[in-house]
Amino acid sequence: MKKVSIIYWSGTGNTQEMAEAVAAGAEVGGAEVKVVSVDKASIEELLSSDAIALGCPSMGAEELEEQEMEPFVTELEKENLEGKPLALFGSYDWGDGQWMDEWEERMKKTGANLVDDGLKINDTPDEEGLEACRDLGKRLTSSSI
Numbered sequence: 001m002k003k004v005s006i007i008y009w010s011g012t013g014n015t016q017e018m019a020e021a022v023a024a025g026a027e028v029g030g031a032e033v034k035v036v037s038v039d040k041a042s043i044e045e046l047l048s049s050d051a052i053a054l055g056c057p058s059m060g061a062e063e064l065e066e067q068e069m070e071p072f073v074t075e076l077e078k079e080n081l082e083g084k085p086l087a088l089f090g091s092y093d094w095g096d097g098q099w100m101d102e103w104e105e106r107m108k109k110t111g112a113n114l115v116d117d118g119l120k121i122n123d124t125p126d127e128e129g130l131e132a133c134r135d136l137g138k139r140l141t142s143s144s145i
Contacts, residue, residue, distance in 0.1 A: 001032045003031065004023075004051045004140060004141060005053070006033065006052075006054075007053070008054070010037070010055070011057060012091075014091035014124050018125055021130040022053050022055070023035045024133075025137025026137035028134070031051070038056075043075055049084075051086070052085070053089065053136070054087075057092060058094075058100070062096075077110055081110040082110075083111065083113050085112075085115050086107055087118075088119070089120075091125065100120050104118050116136060119136050121133075
């Protein structure tokens, strides 16, 4: 059984809701899925997964949350993720998605295999947005090694 780790940071609950929908999609694909908030996540466990999804909303001037998610991503950037399927997702309230574009570029430099463009949802995900999250989870599972 494929193991998928979904790590997220959420301030208002929107990105957590997205993480749970990504997990639901991955489970449909037959994966063993673990959803963990970034403050309880470990790089070691993440590296032992067949596929990874990371979620964080846009904060401040379109950047990752700086107290927990940014340090976690910085540590992850030191790892070789060559070929590991990876999905990125998050919610936003303003801006044009620059935080996600920059995050994608950072993760590509680790060698990770992004299964799709980062999924961005404005504010609270509606049913269409949640379906997009579930679809992302399915694609992540089907991309797993």
